[in-house]
Amino acid sequence: MSDHQHEHTAEGDPCAADSGAERYWTVDEHLADILGTVGPLPPLDLQLLEAQGCLTVERITAAVDLPPFDNSSMDGYAVRIADIEGATEEYPSVLTVVGDIAAGAADLPVVGPGQCARIMTGAPLPPGAEAVVPVEWTDGGSGGKDAAVGMAPHSSSPEGAGGEVRVFQPAENGAFVRRRGDDITAGQVVLPEGTLLGPAQIGLLAAIGQDSVRVRPRPRVVVLSTGSELVQPGTPVGPGQISDSNSFALTAAARDAGAIAYRVGGVPDDAARLREVVEDQLIRADLVVTSGGVSVGAYDVVKEALAPEGGEQPPLGAISFRKLRMQPGKPQGFGLLDGTVPLFALPGNPVSAYLSFELFVRPAIRAMLGAEEVHRPVVRAVLSQGLRSPSGRRQFARARYVAGGPGEPGSVAPVGGAGSHLVGPLAQANSVIVVPEDTTSVEAGEQVEVVLLEAADRPI
Ligand SMILES: Nc1nc2c(c(=O)[nH]1)N[C@H]1C(S)=C(S)[C@@H](COP(=O)(O)OP(=O)(O)OC[C@H]3O[C@@H](n4cnc5c(N)ncnc54)[C@H](O)[C@@H]3O)O[C@H]1N2
Ligand code: MOO
Numbered sequence: 243m244s245d246h247q248h249e250h251t252a253e254g255d256p257c258a259a260d261s262g263a264e265r266y267w268t269v270d271e272h273l274a275d276i277l278g279t280v281g282p283l284p285p286l287d288l289q290l291l292e293a294q295g296c297l298t299v300e301r302i303t304a305a306v307d308l309p310p311f312d313n314s315s316m317d318g319y320a321v322r323i324a325d326i327e328g329a330t331e332e333y334p335s336v337l338t339v340v341g342d343i344a345a346g347a348a349d350l351p352v353v354g355p356g357q358c359a360r361i362m363t364g365a366p367l368p369p370g371a372e373a374v375v376p377v378e379w380t381d382g383g384s385g386g387k388d389a390a391v392g393m394a395p396h397s398s399s400p401e402g403a404g405g406e407v408r409v410f411q412p413a414e415n416g417a418f419v420r421r422r423g424d425d426i427t428a429g430q431v432v433l434p435e436g437t438l439l440g441p442a443q444i445g446l447l448a449a450i451g452q453d454s455v456r457v458r459p460r461p462r463v464v465v466l467s468t469g470s471e472l473v474q475p476g477t478p479v480g481p482g483q484i485s486d487s488n489s490f491a492l493t494a495a496a497r498d499a500g501a502i503a504y505r506v507g508g509v510p511d512d513a514a515r516l517r518e519v520v521e522d523q524l525i526r527a528d529l530v531v532t533s534g535g536v537s538v539g540a541y542d543v544v545k546e547a548l549a550p551e552g553g554e555q556p557p558l559g560a561i562s563f564r565k566l567r568m569q570p571g572k573p574q575g576f577g578l579l580d581g582t583v584p585l586f587a588l589p590g591n592p593v594s595a596y597l598s599f600e601l602f603v604r605p606a607i608r609a610m611l612g613a614e615e616v617h618r619p620v621v622r623a624v625l626s627q628g629l630r631s632p633s634g635r636r637q638f639a640r641a642r643y644v645a646g647g648p649g650e651p652g653s654v655a656p657v658g659g660a661g662s663h664l665v666g667p668l669a670q671a672n673s674v675i676v677v678p679e680d681t682t683s684v685e686a687g688e689q690v691e692v693v694l695l696e697a698a699d700r701p702i
Contacts, residue, residue, distance in 0.1 A: 266567045268679075269601070269636050276576060276602055280584050282612040283528060286459045290444050295500055296457035297612045302433040304450045307423035312367040313345075316418045317393060319358040319380060319407055320371035326409045331387070334408035339383060342403040343368060360393070360403035367419055374418035381408040426450065436614070458612035461528040463501040465493045468516060468534040468544055469590060472508030487665060488533040488595045492588070495599045496531070499607040511535065513547040520547070520558060520579070527583055528610065531603055534590030536563060536573040544575065544587045561585055567679055569635045570594035570662040571601070591662030597638050597674065600695060620676075623654040623692045628685045631677040640671035643692050654692050672696050 267275075285299040314320065321337065329335040337358040341351030345364035353359050353370035360383075361367070361374060382390025383405055426432060432450065437443055439457065447455055467489040475485045486508045496503035506523060509516050516535075523530060535544035548561045559579035565572050571594045575587025584606060588598045600618065608616035623643055631637040639656045646652040654675055658667020676691040677684060684690055 264565060267564050269566060269568050272564070272566055272574060272576070273602060273605065276584075276606050277609060277616070279576075279578065280529075280606040280609050282458050283461060283610050285456050287454045287456050288459060289454050290447055290452070293439050293455050293457045294441075294444060296439055296460060298433055298435055298437045298439065299456050299458055299612070301431050301435045302437075302447065302452070302455070304426045304428055304430050304432050306426075306450055307428050308426040308449060309420050309422055309424065312422050313420050314343075314361045314363055314365055314367060314374045314418060315420050316374055316376040317362050318360075318374045318376040318378075318418065319409065320353055320361045320368050320374050321358045321409065321413065322353060322355060322370060323372045323413060323415050325356060325358070326375065326412050329409050329412050331389075331410045334381070334410050336406050336408055339403045339405055339407050341368070358407060358409075360407075372415050372419075373413040375409050375411065375413050376418065379409060379411045379413075381410075383407045436612070458610070461501045461607055461610040462526055463493075463496040463503045463529045463531060463607065464506060464523045464527040465489050465496060465503060466506045466509055466516075466519060466523070466530065466532045467492075467590075468509050468511060468532055470510040470512075470541070474507055487592055488588075488590065491592065491596050492531055492533060492599050492603075495596065495604065496607065499604045500611050500613075501529070501607045511541040511543045513543040513550070516543055516547040517555070517558060520585075524580060524583060529603075529606065530579060530583060530585040531588060531599065532575075532585070533588045533595040536575050536587045536589055538573075548575065548577075548579075548585065548587065559583075559585060561587065563587065567635050569632055569637050569660070571598040571638070572635075574598060574602070576602070589662075592665050593640070593662045593668050596668065597640075600674075600693075601638070619694045621652065621692050621694060622689050623652040625675070625684055625686055625688050625690050626653050626655040628683065629656050629675070629677070630683050631681055633682050634679055636679050637675075637677040638693075639675040639677065640668055641673045641675045641692065642671060643673040643694060651689060652692075654690065 325337060326335045338356060339360055340357045341359045343350060343359055343361045343365040345362050347365055350366060350368040351359050353368050359368050377390050377393055380390055382393060432446060433443060467486050471483050472486040473479055473483050479485060489505050489507060493503045493505040509519050532544050535542040545563050549557050559577055561575050561577035563575040566574055571589060573589050577585060579585050586603050588595045605616040629639055640658055641654045641656050643654045644652055657670045658664045673692045673694050
């Protein structure tokens with residue numbers, strides 16, 4: 243056995259100390275309980291930029307035509323086509339300029355026979371005109387034989403356009419004209435129900451004149467970490483203390499899943515204090531995540547605070563603490579606070595907390611957002627190093643996955659060992675290998691199931 247394989251054995255695994263009598267939940271039972279409890283949040287009208295990343299809950303119909311009026315796609319001259327028929331550089335058509343139309347102009351000159359109007363990109367086509375000739379096809383009103391390179395800026399000739407212009411080329415009816423409604427017509431469905439609102443969709447809503455949109459809002463997720471040993475990163479770490487990393491990783495993971503996340507720093511191991519903090523946070527929480535304090539230690543206060551046994555205070559909610567047939571992530575708490583707000587009590591070990599979030603909390607957030615697919619993508623890949631797994635548990639081994647060529651499976655290698663405290667290798671992982679409950683070893687070259695935690699092949 244290689245050293246690497248040795249690292250992935252179940253030896254020294256804290257999950258090995260189980261008594262036979264207790265009921266264990268499978269990963270699937272736990273997930274089914276979660277997804278059976280958590281559903282989409284009620285829809286809300288949000289301002290456009292607040293709605294970024296949300297899904298629409300109804301189809302959206304344009305109330306207006308886009309463009310709203312016939313307009314020019316070039317800076318040039320609005321003309322009648324009969325006037326410029328057969329125009330050449332040698333025999334240009336000479337037209338009288340009757341006005342100047344900037345984008346936003348409302349008073350438009352009428353273009354009669356032998357006349358034209360200077361026009362800017364986006365400006366309305368004036369009555370009588372049938373096409374636009376770009377300024378480069380004309381002398382720009384200079385009276386010379388050479389094509390113009392541009393127009394004199396309005397600031398340097400505020401009197402606007404007048405006099406004559408020579409046009410050196412003919413144009414077809416409608417040339418350089420963007421017709422009213424050629425993009426979108428009033429009454430047209432522009433976004434179907436369930437559209438994910440990204441920059442282009444938000445731009446489209448603004449273009450049709452909407453300032454708000456009805457969506458499933460992002461869940462507001464409050465992340466708490468518990469433990470008297472925790473200090474805020476950036477402050478000195480005393481004897482026996484560690485920097486609180488879970489609240490940062492889990493807040494970032496909640497954002498990554500599409501939530502609005504609030505990090506509440508380390509709460510000491512004091513059940514009454516924790517209870518107070520959770521109660522305070524309920525005002526802004528659609529979902530609460532805690533880490534730590536769910537095992538069997540004397541200071542594991544999350545259980546005590548949320549599901550007090552025989553105490554004077556009633557429980558804050560119906561939170562069930564359970565053990566799962568998985569590694570890492572064996573101890574888990576889940577239930578509803580106040581009958582409405584889902585609470586996830588995740589184990590404190592950083593790898594356990596993070597993977598539990600990925601497997602259980604992320605799908606809940608996605609379900610609240612109304613997403614059709616709530617799970618991370620799962621692929622099959624060839625294992626490049628053998629690994630061991632404890633019997634009776636589904637193991638989730640941190641790994642690096644590299645996609646294969648077209649039609650080929652990718653390859654995957656475990657990173658780091660099985661210890662739930664190993665945050666170094668976790669930061670190298672882009673995936674987890676799933677080893678089923680009844681499998682105790684997988685050899686190099688065999689295919690395994692891999693959950694992708696991010697786009698594969700991202701350089702570290
Ligand atoms: N006798 C038993 N002991 C343990 C068992 C068991 O079944 N019997 N289960 C082990 C397993 S598995 C896990 S997972 C942990 C879960 O423990 P808790 O959820 O109670 O977590 P804590 O004891 O509070 O902390 C565990 C570990 O993680 C560190 N930690 C906690 N919070 C943070 C944080 N915010 N940032 C960084 N690190 C954190 C903490 O210092 C501990 O080292 O229980 C096993 N024990
Ligand atoms: O191994 Mo525990 O299961 O670290 O979560």
